[in-house]
Amino acid sequence: MTTPPDTRLSMHTPLAVPVAIAGTGLHLPPAVISNQQLTETLDTSDEWIVEHTGIRERRHLSPELAVSDMAVAAAEDAIAASGVRAVDLDAVLIATYTGDQILPSTALMVADRLGARRALPIDITQAACANGLQAMLLAAHLLQSTARTVLVVAADCASRVTDPADRTTRVFFGDAAVAVVLTRGTEPGTGLLSWDFGAELSDSVQIPAGGSRLPASARTVAEGDHYLHMDGRAVWEMATEQLPRSIENAVRRAGSTVDAVDHFFLHQANLRIVTAAMDRIAVSMDRAPVTVDRLGNTGSAGAFTALHTVMSQGRINSGDTFVLSAIGAGFQWGTLYMRHP
Structure with a gap:
């Protein structure tokens, strides 16, 4: 299989500075939505959902909360696991297509609540499910220059952007946030x-x-x-x-x-x-x-x-x-x- 060269971005030379995952954190909303619950309002069945998707349940965020709330919770766990301090973060990258609002920046909201006062806030928004990968790639490159510690949070609240009456999308999506603290590594290769x-x-x-x-x-x-x-x-x-x-x-x-x-x-x-x-x-x-x-x-x-x-x-x-x-x-x-x- 071949792909036209203008559609693909690839690495041809290794990064000079190793990148290490120092800690991760996960936040899941407490509300569990089972397939059976969805069948009460959608023309579907638990059997159909499991057979076609493999999904048995998903999480939905409480109405009074937003993506930044999940992101902060996951970030706090990742920062604790990494042993770094929020104030020492050089950049905070938020990967989401369901940010709190169009403006201001969700990354800025998260950095502010974490106390990451000198971190550069960056939002990666429009690659949807590939946002997190793009954020990690950018973070790795920031660590090649002046950054020493970067926080990446991949979070989405798809329950807010799927039609509750649409059986095509409603059964697939759930809400969650995962945070990763990246630092400069010391081991070549x-x-x-x-x-x-x-x-x-x-x-x-x-x-x-x-x-x-x-x-x-x-x-x-x-x-x-x-x-x-x-x-x-x-x-x-x-x-x-x-x-x-x-x-x-x-x-x-x-x-x-x-x-x-x-x-x-x-x-x-x-x-x-x-x-x-x-x-x-x-x-x-x-x-x-x-x-x-x-x-x-x-x-x-x-x-x-x-x-x-x-x-x-x-x-x-x-x-x-x-x-x-x-x-x-x-x-x-x-x-x-x-x-x-």
Whole structure:
């Protein structure tokens, strides 16, 4: 398979400064929404949802809270785990397509509440489920220059942008936040070894209203254009084609093979997509932890929920390699290949 060179961003030379994950944190809203609860208002069944998505439950954020609340909670846990101080953060990157509001910056809100007074706030917003991967790539590059410690938070509250009456989108999505503290590493050959990113313009996943092209109005609300619109078939075809290709490209550029990768933290959109991607690279699902069954598609946070689960359980050993790979609206996709110090 080949891809036109102008659609793909790849690394050709190693980073000069190793990048280390110093700590992670996860925040899940307490409200668990089961498939059975959704069947009370949607024309679907628990059996259909499980068969087609692998999802059994998901979390929904309380109405009085917003993405920044989840982000702060996850960030506080990650900062505590890392041993750094919020005041010493050089940058705070928030990866989300469901920020608190258009202005001001959600990253600035989070940095302010954390007390990260000298941190540069950066919002990564429009790659949807691939936002977190882009934020990690940018953070790694900030650490090559003047930054010493960077906080990345991948968080989404998709329950606010999915139509409660739409069985196509409502069953898929859940709310969550994962935070990662990145620092400069000391061991050569560890951290971010390579990456592969690509894009192909498509409106198969979009929120039509709310921007300058179609400002929010009574008409757009009445027509549901402020909700997420998704062509499930197009997502399936693009995800099952691009995720395996991106993983293979990233690993190959580091001079390795997928067989040698210890952990695969993939976009948790749909269990069938995860399974299909692993099948295409001919690697056992034993190396790809799954969270989508109990959390649903948590957008920017998806692949990071799997990463946090394994790291918090102490299942990443010194020298282990892993990939983070996701695809989001746009379409935009990417893979990071890393080695744990």
